[in-house]
Amino acid sequence: MNSTDLYRKLNNTYDIVCFVDLAEITKSPGAVFKLFHSCHKQAYTADQRLVLYSSWPLSSQLLDHVQKASLTIDISNDFILICCPHDISNVLADVGRKYGFDTAIRLDVTELEPTSELANNFYVAETVCPLLWSHLEVGNQGHIRPCCIQSDVIGDIQKDQLIDVFRNDAMLQLRNNMLAGTRAAGCGSCWATENAGQLSNRQRHLSLHAKKFYTDWIDDPNILSLDIKPGNVCNFKCRICNPASSSLYADEFLKHTVDPDRVIQIKTNISNGKWANTDQFTSQLESLLPQLTNLDLYGGEPFLLKQLTTVLQKAIDLDVAKNIRLHFNSNGSVFPENLIPLFEHFREIDIALSIDNMGQRFELERGGRWKDVEKNVVDFVSLKQHNIRVYLFPTINIQNVLYLEELLDWADSIGIELTYNLLHRPGYLNINNMTDLAKKLVLDRFGNSQHPTLQTIANQVRDSQGSDGSEFVKHMKAYDQLRSQDLLLTHREVAQAMGYVLQSRL
Numbered sequence: 432m433n434s435t436d437l438y439r440k441l442n443n444t445y446d447i448v449c450f451v452d453l454a455e456i457t458k459s460p461g462a463v464f465k466l467f468h469s470c471h472k473q474a475y476t477a478d479q480r481l482v483l484y485s486s487w488p489l490s491s492q493l494l495d496h497v498q499k500a501s502l503t504i505d506i507s508n509d510f511i512l513i514c515c516p517h518d519i520s521n522v523l524a525d526v527g528r529k530y531g532f533d534t535a536i537r538l539d540v541t542e543l544e545p546t547s548e549l550a551n552n553f554y555v556a557e558t559v560c561p562l563l564w565s566h567l568e569v570g571n572q573g574h575i576r577p578c579c580i581q582s583d584v585i586g587d588i589q590k591d592q593l594i595d596v597f598r599n600d601a602m603l604q605l606r607n608n609m610l611a612g613t614r615a616a617g618c619g620s621c622w623a624t625e626n627a628g629q630l631s632n633r634q635r636h637l638s639l640h641a642k643k644f645y646t647d648w649i650d651d652p653n654i655l656s657l658d659i660k661p662g663n664v665c666n667f668k669c670r671i672c673n674p675a676s677s678s679l680y681a682d683e684f685l686k687h688t689v690d691p692d693r694v695i696q697i698k699t700n701i702s703n704g705k706w707a708n709t710d711q712f713t714s715q716l717e718s719l720l721p722q723l724t725n726l727d728l729y730g731g732e733p734f735l736l737k738q739l740t741t742v743l744q745k746a747i748d749l750d751v752a753k754n755i756r757l758h759f760n761s762n763g764s765v766f767p768e769n770l771i772p773l774f775e776h777f778r779e780i781d782i783a784l785s786i787d788n789m790g791q792r793f794e795l796e797r798g799g800r801w802k803d804v805e806k807n808v809v810d811f812v813s814l815k816q817h818n819i820r821v822y823l824f825p826t827i828n829i830q831n832v833l834y835l836e837e838l839l840d841w842a843d844s845i846g847i848e849l850t851y852n853l854l855h856r857p858g859y860l861n862i863n864n865m866t867d868l869a870k871k872l873v874l875d876r877f878g879n880s881q882h883p884t885l886q887t888i889a890n891q892v893r894d895s896q897g898s899d900g901s902e903f904v905k906h907m908k909a910y911d912q913l914r915s916q917d918l919l920l921t922h923r924e925v926a927q928a929m930g931y932v933l934q935s936r937l
Contacts, residue, residue: 433544437484437514441539445480445512448472453485453493453513454547460555460610463497464645467504475510484514486543491522496553498526498536503641508532514539556612560621560633561644563606567597568658571676571731573706576617577605579658580632583617589706593715597654606652620855656725659716663704665731667762667798670910671787671828671860674700677731679798687913704731713738720746720755724778727758734765743773752776760785760824762797763804766811775816783824783850784808788831789841791921796830812847823847827888828854829903832862832873833925835885851884853891859902862888863895869928870897900930907931 432440438450449470456463470481483497494513501511508527513519513536523535562578569575575586575596583605586596596602605615614622621631637644648655665677674681674697681704685697706712720742733739746752756779763784774780786808787793793801811821823842825831831838835851842849854860865873870892877889907918907926918926926932 432542434484434546437541437543438482441480441482441512441514444478445482446476446478448475448479448481448510450482450484452547453483453487453489453515454549456483456497457493457550457553459650460553461645461647461650462553463500464503464642464649467500467506468642468646471504471506475507479510480512480537481506481510482512482514484541484543484546485549486516486546487549488517489513489515489519489522489549491526492554493549494519494522494536495526495529496555498523498530498532499555500645501536502530502532503645508534508536512537512539514541514543516540516542555610555645555649558612558614559609559637559644559649560618561636561640561648562633562656563602563609564644564648564652565640565654566656566658567593567654569593569660571660571663572700572703577602578632580620581615581617582619583615588712588715589703593654593657593719597652653722654719655723656727657716657719657723658727658729659707660729661707661731661733661736663700663731664707664735665762666735666764667732669762669797670830670907671796671826671854671857673857675704678704683913708737713742716742717745720749721751723751723755725756725758727760729760730762732762732765733759734761734767734770740769740773743770743777747773747776753778756781759783762799763807763811764799766807771814771816774819777818780816780819782811782819782821784811784821785826786823786838787825787828788834789837792831792834795916795918795921808847809845812845821847823849824852825849826852826854827862828860829862829865829869829925829929830860830922832865832888832892833876833922835888836876836880836882839882839884849884851888857906859898859906862892864898864903865892865895866900866929867897869900869925870895872924872928903929904931 434452438447441447449466451466456466467481501508518540520535520538523538527535566578567575568577568579569588573588574584575588575591575593576582576584583601585599585601608615618633621633624631625634663676663678663681665679668677668680668683672680674684678701681697681701685694688694688697728736746755753776755777757777758781760783763786786804788796790801793804814821825838827835839849853862858864873892874889877885880886880889911917918931
């Protein structure tokens, strides 16, 4: 039976939505996703079918690929019919169960005259990450990376054009390796997170953008999203930070550093941290605005960026602001009164406020005046624009872990949601490196908590390897001496439990 006869035969029984040689969907990774997307309906009639046919043996890998597409595009197996000369019902049942389907893709075992030979360009490994096909990050020092988690430097904003970096050999190799199932070493943070049974940045973005990734981005990579850390201009010098990310931190350390190599490094940090204050960068960013759907702005402090008003106004003038989601990660010290009227033109405004603690503890950990920041947070909460979302985004570390319940209660009292971020570096502040006594304090306080955030943190601390606290004490003592502060006055419980009194007060 040839394909024409097959179509006539099936057409007597079914309303055929599409009739496609399987060879067509093996030519590119996104082909079957695009096909299903073009045929997608909210509901099919009982006799409608999407027909795929081939005379060639069908591998389990290809059938898995088709099943993944049906799940991603949301088409029930009942409406997909595969016609081939081979009984593959067991394989279809296996891949169906893998993706949670109760029934397998339908099968019609039919002798067919030779059809087009199947290609092998369809395979998409489970290790893919959509950010490699849609995103770039520019760090505080101007280094360009595939994302904020990936460690490979693939360009320099002071020398390279973003569009050229996105298309360079390094990015092409990363994409090809991912498609083939190779776990890039630079993505180690995501692999470690997944190995620990937690949701990685890669998995989160794949869940959010699966349909767009498979139907569009995978065959046509383009810069749709940027993560910009525009230099290191900042008015805080947080203890969890560093000279490369905060100009105030860099200035302070430069005044008190005698090591000549360290002086050179910090001066380099200060110099490189000014890259965002250039017309060349502003021009690059403005040229990409028409294609962007997402722009993340971190710090330093993003609301101190001089060119921000110009860039946002440019997006409005180009009539593309309506397509763009803006994300800001702010320390809460600046309420951007002048930007509020501009925000209403954008698709979505997402403002994460890095508030880790309250009162004097906040002032010691991050800097600034708590009363001023508290007022700004309340002002952010009072914004009534429908497209603005504001939330607290504390970075959980050894300094603040014991006091999170107070922060949660305060957030509830002013009506703001909270999403937490676990600190990984510097290691001496990572909650995986607490002393046994400090771990016990966390477990006693939160081990039986009904709050899911506190319970998750308690579980992580319980399972962590811990440390003797010496690195924590060394660095906290250095901060106290440098800034004429005293961790014991504001964080007595955690300071004592980490050994601060024993090792620094004798």
